[in-house]
Amino acid sequence: MSGDASARRIGATAAPVAVERGESPGRRALRRFFRHRLAVFGLVVVVGFILVALLAPWIAPYDPIETSWARIRKPPSAEHWFGTDENGRDVLSRLIWGARASLMAGVVSVLGAVAIGVPIGLLAGLSGGWVDATLSRIADAMLSVPFLILAIALAAFLGPALENAMLAIAITASPVFVRLARGMALEAKSTDWVEAARALGNPPWRTALVHVLPNIVPPLLVQGTLAIAEAIIAEASLSFLGLGQQPPAPSWGSMLNSAQRFLDQAPWLAVAPGIAIFVVVLAFNLVGDGLRDALDPRAQRR
Numbered sequence: 001m002s003g004d005a006s007a008r009r010i011g012a013t014a015a016p017v018a019v020e021r022g023e024s025p026g027r028r029a030l031r032r033f034f035r036h037r038l039a040v041f042g043l044v045v046v047v048g049f050i051l052v053a054l055l056a057p058w059i060a061p062y063d064p065i066e067t068s069w070a071r072i073r074k075p076p077s078a079e080h081w082f083g084t085d086e087n088g089r090d091v092l093s094r095l096i097w098g099a100r101a102s103l104m105a106g107v108v109s110v111l112g113a114v115a116i117g118v119p120i121g122l123l124a125g126l127s128g129g130w131v132d133a134t135l136s137r138i139a140d141a142m143l144s145v146p147f148l149i150l151a152i153a154l155a156a157f158l159g160p161a162l163e164n165a166m167l168a169i170a171i172t173a174s175p176v177f178v179r180l181a182r183g184m185a186l187e188a189k190s191t192d193w194v195e196a197a198r199a200l201g202n203p204p205w206r207t208a209l210v211h212v213l214p215n216i217v218p219p220l221l222v223q224g225t226l227a228i229a230e231a232i233i234a235e236a237s238l239s240f241l242g243l244g245q246q247p248p249a250p251s252w253g254s255m256l257n258s259a260q261r262f263l264d265q266a267p268w269l270a271v272a273p274g275i276a277i278f279v280v281v282l283a284f285n286l287v288g289d290g291l292r293d294a295l296d297p298r299a300q301r302r
Helices: 002-022 025-035 037-054 091-127 129-143 147-158 162-189 192-199 204-240 252-262 268-294
Strands: none
Touching: 025 037, 025 268, 037 091, 037 268, 091 129, 091 162, 091 204, 091 252, 091 268, 129 162, 147 162, 147 204, 162 204, 204 252, 204 268, 252 268
């Protein structure tokens, strides 16, 4: 009986291990991600902000650009939860609509940076020679300039507009993805399966798209999530300087710019957009950290 009981115990402990070993890498990564409590919290916050941005026309209590001289700089109350600004506009409504500009700038800018940086990085890594040297030096030169300084310079050159700010952020963030794609391409270039693909006559573009690109998706996903947080800060900074979203359209950065003149009389004008920027950037960073731990190849073997 004791032998049967011990066998049952061994079988009970071995079954989950077998299931865990038999699961796919994607399911294993998801399981590890959802074990990361802070990452899950960040994901919930990010999804919440996305829903707020998408549902802005229905959940905003007031028109974000409607002015009223009768309610200028009113403190938070039951009627206006976050108060009103210097033009009598509801701060909560502007905060909700401003989420659209900030999240769109973050996501679109990073997608643009990926679209620019990844092909260039793959080209540099797989080509080698003078092509690799030239593209790498250009990326290094751009990385030598502080991110925000370069974004401000490009936005000032392109002109004040949200679209130009997103383009400036995309160009400024692309060298990071160039280096990441190039490094992964160089690593994959020396593997047997890439050599076999070349020996079979696959053209370079097919080798890059079919055999190299799928293997660099996990690090790109992690870097992209972290880059969105940086892009949101950049958009807020550009809007603060008047180079991003243009008034009267709401933006968290432009709301901070307007609030700086009334910090003594109406401090609530700066509190709401400042907290919103802090929370959403922190949430994206938590999600990025969770993805990095979940997609770590060393962790996948555990």
